[in-house]
Amino acid sequence: MAVGKSIIRKEAWDKVTGRAKYTNDFKEQGMLHAVLVTSPYAHARILSLDARRALAAPGVHAVVTGEGLPLTGEDMRDRPPIAVDKVRYYGEVVAVVVADTLAQAEQAARLVRVVYEPLPAVGSPSEALKEGAPLLHEHLDRYEKNKTTHPEPGTNVAHRTKIRKGNIEQGFAESDVIVETSVSFAPSDHIAMETRCATAEIWPDGTIHISASSQSPFMIKKLLHTYFGEETGKIIVHTPLVGGAYGGKAPVQLELLAYLASKAVGGRKVSVWNSREHDMITSPVHIGLEATVKIGATKEGLFKAMEILFLFDGGAYSDKAIDVSRAAAVDCTGPYHVENVFCDSLCVYTNRPYATPFRSFGHCEQAFAVERAIDELARTLQLDPWEVRRKNAILPGHTTPTQVRLTKSNVGNMPACLDRLRELMRWDEWQRVELDAYTVRAKGISGGWKTSTIDTDASSGVILTFNSDGSVNVISGVVEIGTGTKTVLAQIVAERLKMDVDDVHVKMDIDTQTTPEHWKTVASRGTFMAGRAALAAADDAIRQLKDIAACVLRASPDDLEVGFGRVFLRDDPAIFLPIKDIAYGYKFPNGNAIGGQVIGRGHYILRHLTPLDPETGAGKPGPEWGVCAEGVEIEFNRRDYTYRIVKAYAVIDAGKVLNPKAALGQAMGAMSMGLSFASREGFLFDKEQRVLNPQLRTYRPIRFGEHPEYIVEFVETPQIDAPYGARGIGEHGLIGMPAALANALSLAAGVPLNELPLVPELIWRKQKGDSYGSV
Amino acid sequence: MEETTKRELVLHVNGERRSIVARQAETLLFVLRDGLGLTGAKPGCLNGDCGACTVLVDGTPIKSCMMLAIETVGKEITTIEGLDDAPIQHAFVRHFSFQCGYCTPGFIMNAHALIERHPNADEAAIQEWLESNICRCTSYQEIEAAVKEVLEAKKAAPTDP
Numbered sequence: 001m002a003v004g005k006s007i008i009r010k011e012a013w014d015k016v017t018g019r020a021k022y023t024n025d026f027k028e029q030g031m032l033h034a035v036l037v038t039s040p041y042a043h044a045r046i047l048s049l050d051a052r053r054a055l056a057a058p059g060v061h062a063v064v065t066g067e068g069l070p071l072t073g074e075d076m077r078d079r080p081p082i083a084v085d086k087v088r089y090y091g092e093v094v095a096v097v098v099a100d101t102l103a104q105a106e107q108a109a110r111l112v113r114v115v116y117e118p119l120p121a122v123g124s125p126s127e128a129l130k131e132g133a134p135l136l137h138e139h140l141d142r143y144e145k146n147k148t149t150h151p152e153p154g155t156n157v158a159h160r161t162k163i164r165k166g167n168i169e170q171g172f173a174e175s176d177v178i179v180e181t182s183v184s185f186a187p188s189d190h191i192a193m194e195t196r197c198a199t200a201e202i203w204p205d206g207t208i209h210i211s212a213s214s215q216s217p218f219m220i221k222k223l224l225h226t227y228f229g230e231e232t233g234k235i236i237v238h239t240p241l242v243g244g245a246y247g248g249k250a251p252v253q254l255e256l257l258a259y260l261a262s263k264a265v266g267g268r269k270v271s272v273w274n275s276r277e278h279d280m281i282t283s284p285v286h287i288g289l290e291a292t293v294k295i296g297a298t299k300e301g302l303f304k305a306m307e308i309l310f311l312f313d314g315g316a317y318s319d320k321a322i323d324v325s326r327a328a329a330v331d332c333t334g335p336y337h338v339e340n341v342f343c344d345s346l347c348v349y350t351n352r353p354y355a356t357p358f359r360s361f362g363h364c365e366q367a368f369a370v371e372r373a374i375d376e377l378a379r380t381l382q383l384d385p386w387e388v389r390r391k392n393a394i395l396p397g398h399t400t401p402t403q404v405r406l407t408k409s410n411v412g413n414m415p416a417c418l419d420r421l422r423e424l425m426r427w428d429e430w431q432r433v434e435l436d437a438y439t440v441r442a443k444g445i446s447g448g449w450k451t452s453t454i455d456t457d458a459s460s461g462v463i464l465t466f467n468s469d470g471s472v473n474v475i476s477g478v479v480e481i482g483t484g485t486k487t488v489l490a491q492i493v494a495e496r497l498k499m500d501v502d503d504v505h506v507k508m509d510i511d512t513q514t515t516p517e518h519w520k521t522v523a524s525r526g527t528f529m530a531g532r533a534a535l536a537a538a539d540d541a542i543r544q545l546k547d548i549a550a551c552v553l554r555a556s557p558d559d560l561e562v563g564f565g566r567v568f569l570r571d572d573p574a575i576f577l578p579i580k581d582i583a584y585g586y587k588f589p590n591g592n593a594i595g596g597q598v599i600g601r602g603h604y605i606l607r608h609l610t611p612l613d614p615e616t617g618a619g620k621p622g623p624e625w626g627v628c629a630e631g632v633e634i635e636f637n638r639r640d641y642t643y644r645i646v647k648a649y650a651v652i653d654a655g656k657v658l659n660p661k662a663a664l665g666q667a668m669g670a671m672s673m674g675l676s677f678a679s680r681e682g683f684l685f686d687k688e689q690r691v692l693n694p695q696l697r698t699y700r701p702i703r704f705g706e707h708p709e710y711i712v713e714f715v716e717t718p719q720i721d722a723p724y725g726a727r728g729i730g731e732h733g734l735i736g737m738p739a740a741l742a743n744a745l746s747l748a749a750g751v752p753l754n755e756l757p758l759v760p761e762l763i764w765r766k767q768k769g770d771s772y773g774s775v
Numbered sequence: 776m777e778e779t780t781k782r783e784l785v786l787h788v789n790g791e792r793r794s795i796v797a798r799q800a801e802t803l804l805f806v807l808r809d810g811l812g813l814t815g816a817k818p819g820c821l822n823g824d825c826g827a828c829t830v831l832v833d834g835t836p837i838k839s840c841m842m843l844a845i846e847t848v849g850k851e852i853t854t855i856e857g858l859d860d861a862p863i864q865h866a867f868v869r870h871f872s873f874q875c876g877y878c879t880p881g882f883i884m885n886a887h888a889l890i891e892r893h894p895n896a897d898e899a900a901i902q903e904w905l906e907s908n909i910c911r912c913t914s915y916q917e918i919e920a921a922v923k924e925v926l927e928a929k930k931a932a933p934t935d936p
Contacts, residue, residue, distance in 0.1 A: 006871075008868055008869075009871075011876070012868045013868065014876075015873055015876030015879050016855075016864040016867050016868055016873070016876075016879060016883060017815075017855065017856070017858070017864065018813070018814070018815020018816075018854065018855030018856045018880045019815070019856075020876050021814065022817075022877060024818070025808075025814035027808075027809060027812075103798065103800075190911075191909075191911055192875075192877075192911060193817070193819050193825060193827055193875070193877040193878045193909065193910070193911050194817070194819075194875070194877045195818075195819070241875070241876065242875065243817070243875045243876070243877030244874075244875040244877055244911050244912055245875075246911070275821065276819065276820040276821065276822065276824075276825075481875060482874035482875030482876065482912045483874065484874065661871045662871065664871075665871045665874060665912075665913060665914075665917060668913065668914035668916060668917070669874060669912045669913050669914055671914060672913070672914035672915065673911065695820070695822060695824065696819075696820045696822065696824035696825055696909065697822060697824045701909055701911065702915075703906045703908075703909060703915075704902060704905040704906045704908065704910075704915045704918065704919070705901075705902030705905065705906050705915075706906075707914055707915040707916060707919075709916070710914050710916050
């Protein structure tokens with residue numbers, strides 16, 4: 001009925017008419033505005049801070065500084081919400097100025113005088129690990145942390161994940177060839193078009209009202225309790241539509257500043273809204289990486305061993321970077337069967353903006369490293385890179401790097417994805433062709449897989465309320481960040497209740513007081529977890545409808561069916577009650593009544609997840625592994641090193657496609673983001689680790705007309721646990737893009753390209769030799 | 776200090792006369808949003824780079840973060856709220872040309888002006904116009920499909936007398 005159809009998203013007309021409202025669109029008379037004062041140094045001691053002139057400026061109510069505040073952080077509490085004593089990255093917040101208007105706050109922010117003593121700055125993970133490198137956190141041993149975080153005090157290592165599977169020495173001994181590849185890229189950014197924004201207000205009874213552009217409204221509630229001891233019941237978080245997130249709005253940062261600012265002005269409502277520049281560097285960024293991959297294989301290309309070192313550039317604070325580094329380790333080999341795996345994944349502190357989830361959560365990063373190595377292996381062995389991937393494709397019965405045995409349900413069909421990709425790309429016809437003296441076309445491919453490493457006790461709830469016309473309201477904690485998940489939930493509910501999806505209404509906004517919790521809108525788990533909760537809620541509603549109808553129709557509830565706006569006798573559908581007559585209970589002709597409003601409740605919690613063993617990594621980090629095979633076709637100009645991305649392909653195992661056009665949009669959007677990241681995005685740092693391009697004019701995402709033709713297909717291998725078998729698809733499109741682009745360009749230019757972004761200058765430098773320097 | 780630089784402005788917005796008191800230094804974007812409650816135009820960079828704040832001034836798409844409100848006195852301003860069932864809005868819905876929706880008002884205003892002004896726009900013209908806006912959710916292919924469909928329909932339809 002509704003599942004499998006391209007239902008238009010429920011908020012579509014709000015969005016094309018300008019009526020859709022985001023956090024910063026809600027303005028209130030008397031609301032104060034906060035502006036952040038940030039550090040001009042990446043590493044420096046704060047000698048003094050003088051806010052007197054700022055406080056005397058027109059309209060200023062308060063200047064909030066960092067003394068006496070608790071440390072924050074989800075895995076390890078290493079970050080002061082406002083820097084004290086020391087700043088550790090360029091753009092770190094040192095004070096928050098609160099004034100009547102934004103303009104007044106901006107003017108006063110310039111009057112805050114801070115005296116710094118610059119310290120040597122650490123610029124990359126490998127630099128941070130060198131003997132004698134400056135330490136970012138001298139007291140790493142004193143930080144509060146959870147049980148699964150393993151910092152190494154006295155170093156810049158915030159966390160290390162170890163994967164030990166099989167026998168690595170034996171694997172290499174059995175190999176005919178061993179290929180080693182190193183890759184690297186600097187941190188970059190999510191660039192959601194809506195910059196982050198939060199407001200806070202504290203009412204006289206102590207109730208804290210937060211509004212936030214966030215993927216984690218429920219986590220805000222939890223963390224305000226953890227950090228500041230506020231009662232969770234008195235914290236209410238409101239999240240309207242979110243203008244793009246891609247992982248960047250999962251961490252909690254501005255919300256804490258808004259809370260502190262409101263507290264400083266007697267609880268008045270204060271808005272903290274990021275400028276684009278602050279959003280790019282002051283708020284958390286997309287992680288950087290340096291990695292080395294060593295693959296041992298037989299001369300036929302069969303993998304025998306993989307040894308991987310990931311050095312993730314977590315930036316100044318560990319935030320979710322620890323988790324990202326762990327997620328990459330969990331799936332370190334990519335979607336291939338490897339019996340002997342040795343991986344160390346380190347989350348390293350550097351004096352750079354701190355990192356947080358970015359769509360694909362460590363997996364496009366992992367794939368870039370391993371898939372470049374696979375292409376180099378294929379080149380060494382003179383084998384077809386597609387054949388090598390096909391030969392090693394992961395199958396049910398194999399185990400993952402963390403030793404989870406795969407089944408037909410918990411892993412997608414990797415061979416099917418690869419086979420279809422080969423056909424779509426006409427891979428066998430050519431992989432590199434010279435069109436004329438200067439123009440080369442080339443193709444590159446990549447595999448990808450991902451499981452969702454989320455908290456083992458993450459849960460999701462859904463409430464369905466009925467209206468007196470028989471229509472239904474869906475209330476879920478999934479934030480509408482653009483993925484259309486709430487519309488898909490409406491489809492799931494309509495399918496189960498056998499009703500018209502137009503009669504299923506969705507509450508878009510989140511209000512943590514009335515919306516059941518959904519852990520975080522991350523990890524492509526919205527459809528799975530909230531979908532299961534929605535099915536449970538629909539079943540609960542069906543039970544209630546049948547109970548009331550059973551009484552009225554004088555029939556056993558077991559003999560009744562719900563659908564098409566009715567409760568009817570299975571045996572004789574002509575005997576029925578319209579749902580609208582019982583949705584609020586049933587009133588008999590004599591005035592007697594039974595029942596009451598039908599309210600369906602459902603929840604879902606992931607099962608059997610475990611933390612990883614600290615020594616071997618063994619454990620079950622996520623519920624299922626979605627797989628994909630992806631490719632890129634480029635046209636490279638050998639004269640000026642420019643190139644055009646002609647086509648981009650993805651074949652993704654979607655389990656079951658619930659909304660075809662929405663699914664295509666998710667895949668293509670993710671691919672676009674991956675190509676943009678790989679081809680042109682990345683922060684440029686000077687020697688002092690200041691970011692040189694925190695603006696969309698100098699940090700330039702892909703624009704209209706630069707986009708290739710997108711060709712996307714889905715394979716459907718149902719995951720038995722998931723609603724209608726659907727697997728997460730919001731991230732897979734991105735995973736293979738950087739690697740596929742790098743593989744295509746390496747083939748075209750005839751030189752290994754192992755760094756991102758793949759700008760013409762990089763290709764030129766690699767061809768001329770690194771010693772050629774840069775322009 | 777600030778109060779002395781404020782003045783009353785009369786703007787023509789979406790066919791209505793609207794009077795507002797604003798700082799002379801205020802951009803059109805902030806006056807539309809904070810003064811007139813027209814929040815369809817979005818701040819994305821306040822630097823003219825992203826196009827999320829695009830509105831029409833005398834029919835020309837303008838990044839409203841780059842224009843002072845005072846400069847628009849005597850001009851006709853059209854925001855997304857002033858579009859009435861335009862074909863491009865329908866096409867955006869049909870082609871799933873947006874996801875989070877934040878860049879959508881700017882994109883639609885720009886595309887609408889392109890269609891109105893250059894109904895015969897070729898590939899190069901479409902690119903030249905639309906490359907001034909950034910969308911981070913879609914692949915742009917969905918937006919391209921919507922714009923081309925409206926242009927095609929306009930070409931096929933009989934011209935107004």
